[in-house]
Amino acid sequence: MESTTRRVTDEAGARPPGRGAQAARNDRLIREAARAVFTADPEAPIAAVARHAGVGISTLYRRYRSKEDLLQRLTAEAMDRYLAEVERTLADDRDPWTAFADFMHRCLDLGAGSLGMRPVRGLPATEEIADREQRMQAATRRLLDRLKDAGVLRRDIDVGDVAVVLENVQVLRVGDAERTGRLRHRYLTFLLAGLRLSADVELPGPAPAWEELRAR
Numbered sequence: 001m002e003s004t005t006r007r008v009t010d011e012a013g014a015r016p017p018g019r020g021a022q023a024a025r026n027d028r029l030i031r032e033a034a035r036a037v038f039t040a041d042p043e044a045p046i047a048a049v050a051r052h053a054g055v056g057i058s059t060l061y062r063r064y065r066s067k068e069d070l071l072q073r074l075t076a077e078a079m080d081r082y083l084a085e086v087e088r089t090l091a092d093d094r095d096p097w098t099a100f101a102d103f104m105h106r107c108l109d110l111g112a113g114s115l116g117m118r119p120v121r122g123l124p125a126t127e128e129i130a131d132r133e134q135r136m137q138a139a140t141r142r143l144l145d146r147l148k149d150a151g152v153l154r155r156d157i158d159v160g161d162v163a164v165v166l167e168n169v170q171v172l173r174v175g176d177a178e179r180t181g182r183l184r185h186r187y188l189t190f191l192l193a194g195l196r197l198s199a200d201v202e203l204p205g206p207a208p209a210w211e212e213l214r215a216r
Helices: 002-011 019-040 046-053 057-063 067-090 096-110 127-149 159-170 177-195 210-215
Strands: none
Touching: 019 046, 019 057, 019 067, 046 057, 046 067, 067 096, 067 127, 096 127, 096 159, 096 177, 127 159, 159 177, 159 210
16 A cells, blocks of 8 residues: 555655655756856757766756757856846945956856856847846946946946956866966956056947847
């Protein structure tokens, strides 16, 4: 009777003890692997994600219907992390430039230049993603306006500049992961110095618009 009850319960959708934890572990491994694989090569097949995660392709497809579905999930999560960092920085009562520089370095560690700050090439802009894009632009502009009001950021810096700086530093790869990370932060520090207020040099042309970044 007990085994019959357990079988009926399982067939109804409840997972046996430990199955839920295993599914959550597999999902975490898949998303971590997908971030690593698609950051290195956005054109990589979804089978590469399964191999990197150490799970079967059928396990991956039980969680995500397609590569596009997985990328949409990763992009939405990256955007949410970025938005949380912007809000954290807006609430930071330290020197505005120090808070901003720390924010940019945190975003670099989060991979904001690879997934989230820029749309993934070929990924359709769903209503969910489009809403996040608008919120990201508005939040980032509030942050930049705060810096400009404090007199520490160039007046001609806009949201697109932040996206391009993070993206270009994120693609740097030299040596192992530790060396790559140190060099990324080195060059981000170098580029941030160029964003600080200066009356000596005028930048040619406006910052890239979001539509331009998406159209690449």
